[in-house]
Amino acid sequence: MKLQHYLGGLESLGPVSTETRVFVEEWEKRIFGIHTAMMALSSQLPLPATPSAFRTVWTWADLRKGAEAMNPFDYFKYRYYEKWLGGICGYFVANGYITEEELEARTAEYYADPDKPLPQDSAAPAAGTTIDQRVERYLMEGDSPKSDLDIAPAFKEGDAVHIRNVPSIVHTRLPGFLRNRSGVVETVYPGAYGYLTDTGTDGIGAPMPVYCVRFAVEELWPGNTEPNVTLYADLYATYVATAA
Template sequence: MKLQHYLGGLENLGPVSTDVRVFVEPWETRIFGIHTAMMALSSQLSLPKTPSTFTTVWTWADLRKGAESLNPFDYFKYRYYEKWLGGISGYFIANGYITAEELDALTEEYYKNPSKPLPVAGAAEIDERVVQYLVEGDSPKRDVQVTFEFTVGDTIAIRNVPSVEHTRLPGFLRDKTGTIETVYDGAYTYLCDTGPDGVGEAMPVYCVRFEPAALWPGNAEPNFSLYADLYASYLAPLEGEIATAKAA
């Protein structure tokens, strides 16, 4: 996430909601179901064919990009599943499943007659594929050979990569240093290519340990560490004076 979409490590943001309910309004369950079905029917998955007319790719990354494309003021104005609804609606329009005019017309129909029955669709094959997807998921691990640049114990730098659409690098870790805690076996990709951000083809993933005092000097509690799983494209060897000081 980027900008207003990743607030970890920032202070003085106002009251924090501690509501533990997953769904606040009944309609939110339907949005969650639509999103889940779209992921299960996504065309990149090697799952049994169904009579569904959904023929494009939809992943968690597409959902996140839809929310992150919002104007910052709109992002804070709308609730969680309202952002989901906006992202899903925009995706359907952009991919030709419905026009903006058709969606507006249907919306007006239900505003005028809230008791109007919802469309009924689906088939046993679709339900079976959704269940199979929920059981098996969509693993990011790929069976390819990669080069591991770092080993456990290495002190590394975190890049400040350009984030155009979506990033998996928290803002408060950028330009910081950390220590490799774990080198995960294999190579991993993400749900989408993040462009200039650097995550595309499968690559190593490392668990990096950070000391909070280095992330937030003078404003961190002692005796704990922060860990982050990061793609190799976000890591760089230490250079210059920092590397010399670490070596000493």
């Protein structure tokens, strides 16, 4: 990606965090829970119907687009789940669940009094009802990008290919360091795969073949790699073109 959300292959970015804990602070669990509930309520899986007022579709791509829309200086300043929170808040504002002014006012209230009780919805269903059941089933079953469509791949194993330099105005699944590079198809995965939502400009959305492409790292980063190292990348067909 050319966006700041993907840093692979970039140099001189300073020290890299080696934090291994999934959740460093308690509030991060709440952000993950909100995201998971939004995913479950958006899912097209045959899950229990719920009385939720959540009426739109939320996907991983929405979360990532929200993070990538941040000013790059802010992006590098905030923690992982703070970026999630920014993406979620932006989504709720954009879809009319709350106004920016209402969100700012509510935020100011809790800055002034962090111990203030959270608002309670008198109409909210009790624990263990259909919303909980839907979220629990979603966590067990998840979403799959695999499609039932039978789409013939354009390349076969061993074919030399060139990686396109697709637009990246919004979220894309192509690592920036592979743009305009050449590789060899290592594996053609059976079936066709889509993305959870159309990414906008780079061609992902509808199901398509996916390839594992092999790259020689000395060609990716000349003069700055260890010898005899190979990199493999799973790439959607829209990114893969015939070698010149």
